[in-house]
Amino acid sequence: MSYDYCVIGGGIVGLATAMQLLERRPGASVVLLEKEGRLAAHQTGHNSGVIHAGVYYAPGSLKAELCRAGAAATKAFCRDNDIPFRTCGKLIVATNAAELERMGALEERARRNGIELTRLDRAGLAEAEPEIEGLGALHVPASAIVDYKRVAAAFGERIRASGGEIRLASPVTAIRETARGIEVDTDRTTINARMLVACAGLQSDRLARLAGLPITHRIVPFRGEYFVLDKKHEGRIRHLIYPVPDPALPFLGIHLTLMIDGSVTVGPNAVLGLSREREAKWSADLADLGAMAGFPGFWRMAQRNWRTGATEFLNSIWRRGYLDQCRKYYPPLELADLKPYPAGVRAQAVEADGRMVDDFLMLESARMLHVCNAPSPAATSALPIAARIVDRIEAKRADLG
Structure with missing residues (x-):
């Protein structure tokens, strides 16, 4: 049960991250854990299905940049995979x-x-x-407009075709970071990985606390x-x-x-x-x-x-x-x-002061990256968000040697 990368979360951002890890490192061992019995069970499967253009976001902001790039990337992925939009x-x-x-x-x-x-x-x-x-x-x-459940399913198919593993009905119960790697307990087994990415959406703060990261938000x-x-x-x-x-x-x-x-x-x-x-x-x-x-x-x-x-x-x-x-x-x-x-x-x-976080929020340690807030347009922007996550996790891996 030892892997190069463990990704927690079977929503569209977690799936995009696992898919791009395999694209960046062909042959790497990647496991994705999803606590539900299906992919895209929560936010991804219940949104309005819009591929946003990026009108509302502050010029020069990360949200504006990622939305524009994400809209183009999502449409291209749909064309390449015969997903109607x-x-x-x-x-x-x-x-x-x-x-x-x-x-x-x-x-x-x-x-x-x-x-x-x-x-x-x-x-x-x-x-x-x-x-x-x-x-x-x-x-x-x-x-x-598109059906993001179909997009998520296609990401899952690409992960499996590239040698990745997706484990459904695998809720995470403990996360431990050591000098040698990450240990992740599920209700069935313990998984060891060199690096971990958590894209847990509605449970993201709880996963970050479970991993021992200091959080100020909920x-x-x-x-x-x-x-x-x-x-x-x-x-x-x-x-x-x-x-x-x-x-x-x-x-x-x-x-x-x-x-x-x-x-x-x-x-x-x-x-x-x-x-x-x-x-x-x-x-x-x-x-x-x-x-x-x-x-x-x-x-x-x-x-x-x-x-x-x-x-x-x-x-x-x-x-x-x-x-x-x-x-x-x-x-x-x-x-x-x-x-x-x-x-x-x-x-x-x-945040503790009552402020609603309106931008992406990520918490990190030597071997982990937790996506703690991925606001709209996260579905539109999933592919470039994942690219940024992979950039960060690969930099961490290089630092560790």
């Missing part, structure tokens, strides 16, 4: 004067990021999307609730329809998403989760609740964002409020058009 484009719609003003700043940011886009006035928006209401919009033609789960629209709406919308983000709010807001199967979803909202991994509404985990309650950063975050949290909670229990968020730019929607759709849980790293 559709470049449908995105409309970021302003519905009032304040949003129109913020849209101008967003346009400038996108152009500084080198993203192709066109500004539409009310008439141009009506021509592009006759049923969408707004004062104007930004048209981002490069935005696309993962706080936010539940994103979606609806799928009645089939009569399929084909009536040609683009992804997004709101102009409010910089004062921590999350983007509800949007209309074309899915690769032809359906249209609306969402997500952002409701505090009662469990890290149980997606069903009102499903709670006492250990997760206790961990949040005992973390001062959670209460500081809640104090700062209580108005937004209250609104999100109200819209979660009152579908009419949720509907109103959609109807401001898509008036044809009725309450009966909102059909049940699986929710997803997002891992949000929160």
